[in-house]
Amino acid sequence: MVKVEIVEEKDQDLGNSPYASTSSSRTSSSVSLSSVGSELDGEETFYERITALVDIVPPTVRTKISSRLSSTASFVKAGGKVVGNIVWIVTTSALLVGLPLALSLEDEAKIVAQEQEMLAQQQGAQQMLAPSMYPPSPGANPVQIQQKGIVPPGF
Template identity: 70%
Template sequence: MVKVEIVDEKESNSPYASDSSAASSSESLSSVDSEIANDETIFDRLAALVDIVPPTTRHKITSRIASTGSFFKTTGKVVGNIVWIVTTSALLVGLPLAVSLEDEAKLVAQEKEEQQAGQQVCSIVHILTPCKS
């Protein structure tokens, strides 16, 4: 908000006084700038900008920001639920399936090894007697 004060020009501590003993105008203006900078924060300056924007425009801006925030919140919740469903399904269905497929692959590999060992035994025995095929 903007404060309006009536300042008497006859005050001796005014930086705009036309006194002959006053410092140069650039020095007095720099002292005024430093006083304003010390007293006022950035938040105060941004809060003062609210008065520049008309109420209807402010309402439109806030409603759009609120609807955008609501959209992202809802979208995030839906995406989170989908990720949860996919993850739990993969753990409950995919993991046991992968373990059973791995066990079956081990059995197939073991049977192949046994067949190869049987053929080697048959080839050794073939020297003594012919093998049955």
């Protein structure tokens, strides 16, 4: 709560204030306002200093800067939206078209590999059943040689 108190000029100590009403302090240039306000300079932030520069820049220049910044921001926003939409379209298309295509190509590769394996097994079985180019050894029985090749490889 604020307490308001009326202070009479007679009660004030006129020697301590730079605004005192004595004739010597009014005409003296030794007391300045900069010595009184020096405490506030240390507490001023960088942002406050930048905002104080607004008064230095003329209004027409401020308007130009503001309009350029707003147009640049709107351009960046629109560009970001377009790029985001393009990325969305590409990723969803890749998922909807590319993933099933990749899975079907993988299945087809498996089928081709199985067919090649079956052909290799059939060729191996035919080679086992075919008569040998080499004559049987002199002590071997011809019936035993033919029964060896009945089971195809891989079983």
